[in-house]
Amino acid sequence: MKVLLIEDEKSLADSVINYLHTSEVQCEYAANKAEALDKIAVYEYDCILLDIMLPDGNGFEILQEIKRQNKQDGVILVSAKDGVETRIEGLNLGADDYLTKPFNLSELLARVQAVIRRNQFGGNNKLQFNEIEIDINAKSVTISKVATEVTRKEYELLLYLVANKNKVLSKSAIAEHLSGDMADSLDNFDFIYAHIKNLKKKLGTAGEYINTVYGMGYKWHD
Amino acid sequence: MARLKQKLLRKSLRPFLLFSFLLLLLATPIFYFSLQELYRHETDEILEIDLEEFIKITAPILKQEDIANWNRFNPNVQLTQSDKNIKNHFFTKIIYNPLADEDEPFRLLQTNVSIDGQNYLFVDRQNLVENKDLFVWVILLFVFLFAAFIVGLYFINRRLTKHLWQPFNDTLEQIESFNINEQNALNVNDNGIEEFARLNHTIAKWLNRNADIYNTQKEFIENAAHELQTPLAVFKAKVENLMQLENNNEAQYKLLNELNLASDKLSKLNKNLLLYARVDNQQYSVKEGVSILNLINDRIDFYKEQAAVKLVDIVLSEETKITLPANPFMVETLLNNLIMNSIRHNVENGKIEIAIKENELIISNSGPDKPLLESDLYKRFSNNQSLTKGTGLGLAIVKRIVDFNNWKINYQFLKGLHTFSVHFS
Numbered sequence: 252m253k254v255l256l257i258e259d260e261k262s263l264a265d266s267v268i269n270y271l272h273t274s275e276v277q278c279e280y281a282a283n284k285a286e287a288l289d290k291i292a293v294y295e296y297d298c299i300l301l302d303i304m305l306p307d308g309n310g311f312e313i314l315q316e317i318k319r320q321n322k323q324d325g326v327i328l329v330s331a332k333d334g335v336e337t338r339i340e341g342l343n344l345g346a347d348d349y350l351t352k353p354f355n356l357s358e359l360l361a362r363v364q365a366v367i368r369r370n371q372f373g374g375n376n377k378l379q380f381n382e383i384e385i386d387i388n389a390k391s392v393t394i395s396k397v398a399t400e401v402t403r404k405e406y407e408l409l410l411y412l413v414a415n416k417n418k419v420l421s422k423s424a425i426a427e428h429l430s431g432d433m434a435d436s437l438d439n440f441d442f443i444y445a446h447i448k449n450l451k452k453k454l455g456t457a458g459e460y461i462n463t464v465y466g467m468g469y470k471w472h473d
Numbered sequence: 474m475a476r477l478k479q480k481l482l483r484k485s486l487r488p489f490l491l492f493s494f495l496l497l498l499l500a501t502p503i504f505y506f507s508l509q510e511l512y513r514h515e516t517d518e519i520l521e522i523d524l525e526e527f528i529k530i531t532a533p534i535l536k537q538e539d540i541a542n543w544n545r546f547n548p549n550v551q552l553t554q555s556d557k558n559i560k561n562h563f564f565t566k567i568i569y570n571p572l573a574d575e576d577e578p579f580r581l582l583q584t585n586v587s588i589d590g591q592n593y594l595f596v597d598r599q600n601l602v603e604n605k606d607l608f609v610w611v612i613l614l615f616v617f618l619f620a621a622f623i624v625g626l627y628f629i630n631r632r633l634t635k636h637l638w639q640p641f642n643d644t645l646e647q648i649e650s651f652n653i654n655e656q657n658a659l660n661v662n663d664n665g666i667e668e669f670a671r672l673n674h675t676i677a678k679w680l681n682r683n684a685d686i687y688n689t690q691k692e693f694i695e696n697a698a699h700e701l702q703t704p705l706a707v708f709k710a711k712v713e714n715l716m717q718l719e720n721n722n723e724a725q726y727k728l729l730n731e732l733n734l735a736s737d738k739l740s741k742l743n744k745n746l747l748l749y750a751r752v753d754n755q756q757y758s759v760k761e762g763v764s765i766l767n768l769i770n771d772r773i774d775f776y777k778e779q780a781a782v783k784l785v786d787i788v789l790s791e792e793t794k795i796t797l798p799a800n801p802f803m804v805e806t807l808l809n810n811l812i813m814n815s816i817r818h819n820v821e822n823g824k825i826e827i828a829i830k831e832n833e834l835i836i837s838n839s840g841p842d843k844p845l846l847e848s849d850l851y852k853r854f855s856n857n858q859s860l861t862k863g864t865g866l867g868l869a870i871v872k873r874i875v876d877f878n879n880w881k882i883n884y885q886f887l888k889g890l891h892t893f894s895v896h897f898s
Contacts, residue, residue: 260706353702353705354706356714442779
């Protein structure tokens with residue numbers, strides 16, 4: 252997977268690159284609009300992480316340029332602006348997703364993978380992890396070819412854990428991911444215990460991939 | 474408003490009417506007596522002229538034997554022989570008038586005259602009756618004119634006052650309905666009166682300054698919150714990077730967990746500050762029909778899941794389908810903050826009741842067994858918030874949304890239940 256990160260805050264960019272790198276995502280970096288346009292013109296990316304506010308221009312302009320060049324790269328807008336208007340404008344211009352700063356790196360990785368899966372696999376979108384097969388379109392799970400009933404929340408949790416395999420996930424990051432739009436209203440993450448417990452049980456022996464990390468959160472271990 | 478106008482009118486009219494009345498009371502007798510005095514004086518002059526005429530024309534040709542005849546034909550000028558020495562004595566006396574068959578006041582002049590070498594007492598008299606009737610008429614006319622004058626002035630003053638104060642009342646009305654969120658300019662008329670022009674000018678200046686301060690403050694909060702986003706994002710990302718290090722031990726994870734919670738709280742606080750500053754922004758002024766019931770139903774699973782951790786039960790007791798002309802995002806925020814509050818401040822095994830009525834939303838929850846202090850309820854950061862609790866802005870944002878839409882919010886503590894009710898108008 253090849254990702255282009257367009258972000259003027261070097262320190263934040265380092266963190267993102269560091270996180271994605273350890274997840275086998277090759278991440279290139281552009282600090283401004285000019286650099287970004289150069290890279291986009293020459294290379295193909297699976298996904299472009301695009302900051303809206305750049306020192307020499309606007310992320311929307313880059314997005315328009317990508318669309319003008321008929322590039323198939325997935326685009327995730329990243330912005331400090333969380334206004335509904337900005338979000339809608341970005342999505343109307345053809346962005347695949349929108350993320351507001353500050354964000355969880357685990358959330359970013361999960362979104363990147365989702366966008367790439369959507370763009371590349373389309374109709375036959377399945378994620379395999381050892382004996383576990385997750386059908387993205389059908390939102391169903393099979394373990395060693397045996398269909399396993401999971402709730403919507405458990406399915407999302409599983410996908411999130413697998414997407415961030417070998418990463419420590421904080422309870423708050425998991426809770427926010429499961430709460431979607433409501434994440435900002437959360438102040439109690441305890442509800443995820445029940446989901447983790449149930450998912451573990453349903454996965455049977457595969458449930459052992461889920462490890463607890465000292466009161467911090469959870470980790471999917473391969 | 475009407476009461477104030479009358480009060481002002483009465484205040485200006487009362488001393489004026491009182492003065493007029495006292496003047497009338499005082500002026501009438503003075504007028505009466507001076508008129509009478511004037512008339513007596515005039516009568517005396519007539520008597521003097523009579524006397525002069527008598528001395529100059531009649532006396533030199535009058536003989537002693539004519540006196541009896543004179544007295545017979547001049548009842549008003551009588552001559553009697555006298556040794557008394559009286560010189561120009563004027564006085565008033567009531568004398569019986571056989572013609573009118575009544576006692577009438579007369580003005581008399583006594584003086585000594587010499588006729589045909591003999592000393593005589595000359596007594597001339599003038600009836601004052603006609604003069605008195607005249608007085609009465611003059612006084613009546615005077616009183617009538619005065620009364621007409623007062624009544625006229627009363628009405629003119631009333632009309633004038635109403636008219637004069639009209640611009641003042643207009644201005645007052647506009648100040649009363651001034652809303653800092655809308656910041657509509659003062660639209661007033663001063664009727665070309667300098668004082669009102671000054672008043673309006675000062676008020677407009679004052680309102681503008683307030684609006685400026687308000688806008689600057691809002692902008693500041695917005696900018697500050699915005700500027701914080703990037704360092705916050707960096708902080709949060711670094712903590713997440715740290716979490717991934719291979720050889721973290723339990724103590725380090727504990728520290729990281731706390732750092733993580735603090736950064737979450739910071740970003741939530743920041744988002745709420747932005748929201749608080751933006752409630753009256755243009756972007757949220759777009760109104761559409763918002764169904765409260767639909768919004769709650771969309772989120773009820775989330776709320777129930779959050780409540781379940783504390784074994785709190787959420788019941789929708791009334792489900793009236795009402796549609797509000799409002800911004801959906803604002804209504805979502807209002808519902809979210811109120812319901813999340815009712816969960817956050819609830820007790821184990823507690824309950825929450827949500828009732829959507831025709832014109833009202835009522836959310837009541839069990840909680841601490843004492844009422845909240847209403848005066849601090851909607852203030853920013855009024856209660857001490859721990860790391861895992863709310864941001865201290867939830868109810869302040871709710872209040873702003875309620876105010877912005879001209880709704881009303883009430884808090885009550887009844888039978889152990891904390892109840893918030895929002896009245897939609």
